[in-house]
Amino acid sequence: MSNEILDLLIIGAGPAGLSAADAAAREGLSYLVIEKGTIANTIRQYPVGRTMFSTPNELEMRDGALKPIREKPTREELLSHYIHFVLDHDLHINTSEEVIDVQGNFEDGFTGRTRCRSLHRDEHDRTYRARTILFAIGAMEFPRRLNIPGEDLPKVHHRFVEPYPYVRREALVVGGGNSAAEAALFLSEEGARTTMAIWREDWENRDPKAGAMKHWVRSPLEREIAEGRLRVILFKQIDEITDDSVKLTTDTGEPKTIPNDVVFVLVGSDADLSLLKKLGVQTEPGKLTEVPKYDAETCETNVRGIYVAGHFTHSLHIKAAIDVPRKIVPIIAQNLRVAIRR
Numbered sequence: 001m002s003n004e005i006l007d008l009l010i011i012g013a014g015p016a017g018l019s020a021a022d023a024a025a026r027e028g029l030s031y032l033v034i035e036k037g038t039i040a041n042t043i044r045q046y047p048v049g050r051t052m053f054s055t056p057n058e059l060e061m062r063d064g065a066l067k068p069i070r071e072k073p074t075r076e077e078l079l080s081h082y083i084h085f086v087l088d089h090d091l092h093i094n095t096s097e098e099v100i101d102v103q104g105n106f107e108d109g110f111t112g113r114t115r116c117r118s119l120h121r122d123e124h125d126r127t128y129r130a131r132t133i134l135f136a137i138g139a140m141e142f143p144r145r146l147n148i149p150g151e152d153l154p155k156v157h158h159r160f161v162e163p164y165p166y167v168r169r170e171a172l173v174v175g176g177g178n179s180a181a182e183a184a185l186f187l188s189e190e191g192a193r194t195t196m197a198i199w200r201e202d203w204e205n206r207d208p209k210a211g212a213m214k215h216w217v218r219s220p221l222e223r224e225i226a227e228g229r230l231r232v233i234l235f236k237q238i239d240e241i242t243d244d245s246v247k248l249t250t251d252t253g254e255p256k257t258i259p260n261d262v263v264f265v266l267v268g269s270d271a272d273l274s275l276l277k278k279l280g281v282q283t284e285p286g287k288l289t290e291v292p293k294y295d296a297e298t299c300e301t302n303v304r305g306i307y308v309a310g311h312f313t314h315s316l317h318i319k320a321a322i323d324v325p326r327k328i329v330p331i332i333a334q335n336l337r338v339a340i341r342r
């Protein structure tokens with residue numbers, strides 16, 4: 001363990017962590033970002049070639065810096081923007097290193113233990129000391145499961161990356177949100193014989209504030225259905241997945257077996273709040289799932305010196321993940337200056 005004590009340890013190099021690192025550098029804080037995957041790991045895991053919902057001004061790290069070819073950037077354009085932002089500003093980020101434990105308190109300082117994994121697969125642990133910690137860990141840790149027989153078969157995936165291996169295969173997508181709808185559309189357009197299993201309330205939901213499918217996803221999806229390439233089944237439950245079929249119960253209670261080569265279960269994901277809870281951070285029910293409790297102005301939790309920002313808080317989009325650290329890191333810097341003077 002080095003003797004240095006960082007002003008701010010940031011966990012996660014998604015948009016929130018990158019924005020926090022940039023703000024910390026501007027404030028002259030000693031900081032380090034620890035990222036278990038790669039820079040902007042969540043965006044790297046989007047489907048290949050995916051066009052973002054958001055416009056450049058909601059995604060970019062500096063005004064006018066993100067210049068997509070079309071109106072909205074693709075996954076690749078956004079990823080490249082974030083990576084070059086890190087390189088150009090020489091932000092302090094360790095990748096392939098996971099924070100596995102955090103202990104301590106504001107008065108004595110916090111200690112973060114990490115596990116580093118090299119590309120050669122050797123592992124070693126490190127320890128860092130920090131006055132404050134910002135959790136920017138996102139909400140992708142645990143993809144939700146159906147918990148049914150057959151869900152662990154190799155043909156079942158809880159993330160969708162690309163349609164190309166499934167041309168002329170029988171594909172089933174389970175889920176009612178934008179990710180599921182986009183995957184079904186992408187598969188169908190690229191020649192997979194696609195079925196989308198969706199709950200009636202999701203299919204009939206037209207309210208964007210209640211998480212309805214974006215209209216620019218729904219319209220082409222409905223075109224695929226009208227042209228007979230995509231089938232929608234309103235279902236009550238998926239009962240079992242076997243090597244060559246899926247058994248489900250329809251919305252009207254009938255059992256149905258459909259031939260199947262690949263299943264995508266895209267029903268959301270949850271954050272891993274275990275490190276926060278171990279530190280004593282309280283949680284509360286959020287719009288979709290459990291979220292940490294924090295001060296609306298400072299994003300400090302009930303544990304002094306522990307802050308939160310990004311997708312696992314009440315703010316679900318990239319714009320807030322970037323804006324919030326810009327607001328709170330100067331507050332963290334000011335609090336540290338006051339504490340040091342005492």
Ligand SMILES: Cc1cc2nc3c(=O)[nH]c(=O)nc-3n(C[C@H](O)[C@H](O)[C@H](O)COP(=O)(O)OP(=O)(O)OC[C@H]3O[C@@H](n4cnc5c(N)ncnc54)[C@H](O)[C@@H]3O)c2cc1C
Pocket residue numbers: 011012013014015016017034035036037038040041042043046047051052053054097098099100136137138139140179309310311312316317318319321
């Ligand atoms: C398919 C898809 C499409 C989306 N499209 C849009 C869109 O068009 N517009 C929009 O605004 N939002 C979109 N979102 C949501 C967007 O991805 C999130 O709002 C955004 O990634 C939040 O940024 P973040 O920094 O809070 O979290 P993340 O980007 O998830 O970053 C968190 C990081 O923390 C790391 N991490 C977690 N735990 C640890 C640990 N213990 N140690 C070290 N590192 C850790 C993770 O590896 C990850 O890289 C989409 C999401 C998905 C899944």
